[in-house]
Amino acid sequence: MSISADDLEEIRQLARSVATERIAPSASDVDEAGRFPTEGYQALVASQLHAVVIPGAYGGVGADALTSAVVAEEIARACATTQQVSGANELFAWPLLLAASEEQKQRWLSPIAAGEALGAFALSEPDAGSDVASMTTRAHATDDGWRVRGTKRWITNGGVADCYVLFAVTDPEAGSRGISAFVLEGPTPDCPSVPPRRRWG
Numbered sequence: 001m002s003i004s005a006d007d008l009e010e011i012r013q014l015a016r017s018v019a020t021e022r023i024a025p026s027a028s029d030v031d032e033a034g035r036f037p038t039e040g041y042q043a044l045v046a047s048q049l050h051a052v053v054i055p056g057a058y059g060g061v062g063a064d065a066l067t068s069a070v071v072a073e074e075i076a077r078a079c080a081t082t083q084q085v086s087g088a089n090e091l092f093a094w095p096l097l098l099a100a101s102e103e104q105k106q107r108w109l110s111p112i113a114a115g116e117a118l119g120a121f122a123l124s125e126p127d128a129g130s131d132v133a134s135m136t137t138r139a140h141a142t143d144d145g146w147r148v149r150g151t152k153r154w155i156t157n158g159g160v161a162d163c164y165v166l167f168a169v170t171d172p173e174a175g176s177r178g179i180s181a182f183v184l185e186g187p188t189p190d191c192p193s194v195p196p197r198r199r200w201g
Helices: 005-033 038-046 065-078 080-099 102-113 172-178
Strands: 119-122 138-142 145-149 163-169 179-185
Touching: 005 038, 005 065, 005 080, 038 065, 038 080, 065 080, 080 102, 080 119, 080 163, 080 179, 172 179
Parallel strands: 119 163
Antiparallel strands: 138 145, 138 163, 163 179
């Protein structure tokens, strides 16, 4: 939805206040310890700034991309790590907003909007980075669903998130148009390559 200039400024001031008063005090420790920014993320959830692009139909704020950028700017000013964590929620949300079924949106976006789940975005690979056309992860249809094989790297919220959007090639002949997005729960006991979940909230 479009937000007026006055409303945008109000949101900016809210984000700046949360960043200054509740995120900045722990930012140095987050960086020095290399830990998840629990305090900062909880502050964003309490202020409904942790995934502002999720529409109201799924319990979110329903803000536009400009508002998301303004919130990100204010949060990153205090702690870039905290901003990246909330930014990954929105990266997770966008593919679902663009192409998921209504059932999938309700299942995956509502818990994130409520602050009950954390999302992650799995695109980059060791030899591909963000070069989507060079992606080597493959997904093949089976009688039980889909089997995905490949390696992803640099996943913000990886190993901590409750759900992931993962991209894999499903039609190699179609080039970059042959890539599909899958939503995965994780980590799970049957996926030992994923680190155990750490408490984030």
